[in-house]
Amino acid sequence: MNNLVTLTKHNSIALIAVNSPPVNALSQQVRSELIECFTAAQKDDDVAGIILHCQGRTFIAGADITEFGKPPLSPDLNAVISTIEGNGKPVLAALHGTALGGGFEVAMACDYRLAERSAKVGLPEVLLGLIPGAGGTQRLPRLVGAIPALDIMVSGKPISASKAEAIGAVDKVVDDELVAAAIAYMERLLADNAPLRPVRNMSAEHVSEDSFSEYRRSIAKQARGYFAPERIIQAVQAAVSSSFDDGLAKERELFIECLKSPESEALRHLFFSERQAAKIPDINADTPTRTIKQVAVVGAGTMGGGIAMNFIQIGIPVRIVDISHEAIERGLATIRKNYERALSKGKMTEADIEKLMSLLIPTINYSDLSEVDLVIEAAFENMQIKKEIFRKLDGVCKQGAMLATNTSTLDVDEIAAVTQRPADVLGLHFFSPANVMRLLEVVRGEHTALDVLATAMKLSKKINKIGVMSGVCFGFIGNRMLHGYGREAGLMLLEGATPEQIDKLVYDFGFPMGPFAVSDLAGNDVGAKVREERAKDGFASKDERDNLISDKLYQLGRFGQKTAAGFYNYEDGARTPQPSPEVKALIAVEAQRLGIEQREIDTEEIITRCIYPLINEGARILEEGIALRASDIDLVWINGYGFPPYRGGPMFYADQIGLRKVYDTICRYRDTFGNEFGYWEPAPLLEKLALEGKSFAEYKK
Ligand code: 3HC
Numbered sequence: 001m002n003n004l005v006t007l008t009k010h011n012s013i014a015l016i017a018v019n020s021p022p023v024n025a026l027s028q029q030v031r032s033e034l035i036e037c038f039t040a041a042q043k044d045d046d047v048a049g050i051i052l053h054c055q056g057r058t059f060i061a062g063a064d065i066t067e068f069g070k071p072p073l074s075p076d077l078n079a080v081i082s083t084i085e086g087n088g089k090p091v092l093a094a095l096h097g098t099a100l101g102g103g104f105e106v107a108m109a110c111d112y113r114l115a116e117r118s119a120k121v122g123l124p125e126v127l128l129g130l131i132p133g134a135g136g137t138q139r140l141p142r143l144v145g146a147i148p149a150l151d152i153m154v155s156g157k158p159i160s161a162s163k164a165e166a167i168g169a170v171d172k173v174v175d176d177e178l179v180a181a182a183i184a185y186m187e188r189l190l191a192d193n194a195p196l197r198p199v200r201n202m203s204a205e206h207v208s209e210d211s212f213s214e215y216r217r218s219i220a221k222q223a224r225g226y227f228a229p230e231r232i233i234q235a236v237q238a239a240v241s242s243s244f245d246d247g248l249a250k251e252r253e254l255f256i257e258c259l260k261s262p263e264s265e266a267l268r269h270l271f272f273s274e275r276q277a278a279k280i281p282d283i284n285a286d287t288p289t290r291t292i293k294q295v296a297v298v299g300a301g302t303m304g305g306g307i308a309m310n311f312i313q314i315g316i317p318v319r320i321v322d323i324s325h326e327a328i329e330r331g332l333a334t335i336r337k338n339y340e341r342a343l344s345k346g347k348m349t350e351a352d353i354e355k356l357m358s359l360l361i362p363t364i365n366y367s368d369l370s371e372v373d374l375v376i377e378a379a380f381e382n383m384q385i386k387k388e389i390f391r392k393l394d395g396v397c398k399q400g401a402m403l404a405t406n407t408s409t410l411d412v413d414e415i416a417a418v419t420q421r422p423a424d425v426l427g428l429h430f431f432s433p434a435n436v437m438r439l440l441e442v443v444r445g446e447h448t449a450l451d452v453l454a455t456a457m458k459l460s461k462k463i464n465k466i467g468v469m470s471g472v473c474f475g476f477i478g479n480r481m482l483h484g485y486g487r488e489a490g491l492m493l494l495e496g497a498t499p500e501q502i503d504k505l506v507y508d509f510g511f512p513m514g515p516f517a518v519s520d521l522a523g524n525d526v527g528a529k530v531r532e533e534r535a536k537d538g539f540a541s542k543d544e545r546d547n548l549i550s551d552k553l554y555q556l557g558r559f560g561q562k563t564a565a566g567f568y569n570y571e572d573g574a575r576t577p578q579p580s581p582e583v584k585a586l587i588a589v590e591a592q593r594l595g596i597e598q599r600e601i602d603t604e605e606i607i608t609r610c611i612y613p614l615i616n617e618g619a620r621i622l623e624e625g626i627a628l629r630a631s632d633i634d635l636v637w638i639n640g641y642g643f644p645p646y647r648g649g650p651m652f653y654a655d656q657i658g659l660r661k662v663y664d665t666i667c668r669y670r671d672t673f674g675n676e677f678g679y680w681e682p683a684p685l686l687e688k689l690a691l692e693g694k695s696f697a698e699y700k701k
Contacts, residue, residue: 005033006041012048013186018392023061023618024054026102027071035075036085042087048187050091052110053179058097060106068259068268073170077102082110085198090189091566094182095119099157105134111197113170114185115161116178121169122158126228128271129264133255138247139237139625141200146170146240153232154219200244207240225510226262226645233391262656267649275632277468278457282450289455290402296372298389300331303406304378306434309335310463313360319361319368328362343578366392376428378406387418394419402452404428409475422447426456429476431640440465441476466639471626480635484613489515492609493549494591496598499567500579505606510644516567517577520560528554543677549587608665612651614661619683655695663690
């Protein structure tokens with residue numbers, strides 16, 4: 001077996017180097033070899049001081065996440081840390097890249113820490129539903145104080161080396177070559193007879209119970225539904241109120257509790273799902289990609305503007321095209337207003353804004369797009385308009401330019417067919433607000449070239465999006481699934497539930513908002529207009545009940561927040577929704593007209609009728625190959641539609657419930673509610689897996 005950890009010497013200094021690509025995670029082999037090397041350095045009388053550093057792109061980026069949920073492998077990380085801390089010689093950690101989780105905990109077990117200026121340190125365990133489990137909750141408060149330590153651990157966000165130096169988490173930031181700087185630092189420590197400085201012996205400042213209560217209140221909203229943040233607080237309370245060893249024992253207990261929690265299982269699933277989504281079976285490292293140096297966005301509306309912001313923020317100039325100068329001016333003003341909001345929060349300077357705005361090049365002439373590498377069309381959702389735009393683009397764009405449509409529902413192949421270059425055409429479906437939402441559906445047309453797809457997947461990471469590949473179908477992965485969710489919520493109104501009842505239960509399930517609050521925010525006119533367009537194309541719903549209340553509200557001009565009335569009333573322009581007696585009456589009248597008897601609907605029925613259609617449609621999407629894997633569907637719903645991450649996405653959630661139970665409930669609803677429109681027809685794949693006792697995760701096409 002190759003050595004992953006090596007020991008070399010520079011005079012009286014031992015250099016212990018970890019080299020376990022890609023991120024030097026603390027696998028069992030790395031842990032064993034770290035213990036061997038530290039023990040050897042300790043026993044070597046010629047060694048006076050020890051430096052721990054890493055090769056490759058980063059210092060240790062954490063425990064090996066693939067080992068979680070499996071039987072523990074010896075030695076554990078705490079054994080490594082005890083060996084480092086107890087070895088009797090000064091140890092210096094030299095940090096570069098991202099010293100995260102167990103990696104930063106190892107660094108905190110050293111006496112001194114030196115960091116490259118570009119390095120970052122952090123304890124992101126919370127993002128995996130965990131707390132730091134190798135002394136981080138006990139050492140960081142001793143180094144930087146309890147509340148700053150809580151901020152780092154509860155947010156999970158890494159901090160820069162400079163910030164770490166300012167708060168005392170690292171001793172020095174260096175600009176010189178790291179290992180040389182570390183050797184020089186250690187030589188000085190040895191020359192000065194510098195003392196050992198184990199963090200465990202430092203005292204933790206006292207923090208009152210009130211401060212912890214206040215802290216709990218301050219994070220209540222962001223931590224809603226999550227298991228680990230409260231456990232982090234409890235561990236830090238132990239750090240400031242008990243001995244180091246008792247605190248460590250408390251940390252262990254809480255860590256194990258977190259590790260076994262369904263929330264952690266779900267969040268770890270998402271960690272690997274995000275990385276998996278980037279892998280497309282017929283694309284590999286040798287697939288060529290195209291260079292994207294200039295982009296154009298067609299349509300200066302909210303969507304087009306949001307899309308453009310993604311590119312200017314990474315320094316790519318964007319030509320922004322619309323039919324009139326006024327439309328473009330309005331679009332640019334909206335973008336500027338967005339940045340000014342960031343300015344008022346101190347997140348940007350005037351100069352930053354001017355620099356970004358200078359990368360936007362307005363034009364009303366398609367001929368100005370002749371040199372761009374990628375065009376993203378974000379015009380009105382109408383096939384004829386889109387076809388017209390693509391004909392024009394085909395006429396002016398250079399060979400090799402990628403032509404993307406941001407359609408949220410329409411057939412990408414039909415759009416591609418109006419060009420002479422369908423291989424260059426794809427869908428890039430952003431989610432509103434496009435500068436914020438992390439999801440990007442990359443829609444693969446029948447003829448889309450592999451290098452176009454590879455470029456799009458790579459680009460999505462560059463603009464900080466999670467790119468998920470989807471095949472062509474109405475609504476792609478996300479919007480296609482949305483229909484059943486909205487349909488059932490609407491039907492339950494007619495059957496006796498209220499908008500506020502459904503919204504509250506969906507919120508309690510973990511979504512940021514319920515379906516009716518979302519509809520009022522986005523505008524009830526938006527969905528109604530899409531349905532009007534669909535009806536013109538011959539795709540009207542055959543069920544009169546489907547979206548009935550929503551369409552009625554549209555006809556009444558109750559578009560939602562923007563008209564201060566929708567499913568809710570928004571009196572005096574307030575954003576807080578108030579239950580609307582008018583809407584209640586409208587629902588009752590419609591229910592009576594249709595002969596629907598209203599009844600009490602309980603929590604379980606409301607949740608299952610909202611969520612199970614997602615699972616059922618997801619199963620069809622998976623079987624048809626529209627999504628490559630169940631975990632891609634989970635990513636779409638978490639990053640584009642607010643499905644609670646700690647439930648892992650609809651498909652993971654279904655696996656956790658058990659597909660048999662989901663299937664049986666769907667069959668029961670089919671038998672109860674009738675099957676005239678096929679709403680509760682179980683997807684064949686769901687039926688098959690349920691009857692075989694299998695899960696979506698096990699499914700391979
Ligand atoms: N364990 C196992 N594999 C890991 C890993 C880890 N801690 N971190 C990253 N990897 C793997 C990824 O799965 C990916 O594998 P793949 O190539 O097969 O898909 C590969 O390393 C590269 O990762 P990324 O694609 O994410 O590379 P980036 O350069 O974009 O990001 C990173 C690097 C910032 C280090 C990012 O990978 C990351 O955030 N990793 C997780 C860090 C983390 O959460 N650490 C804490 C772990 S929990 C812990 O330490 C518990 C302790 O307290 C006891």
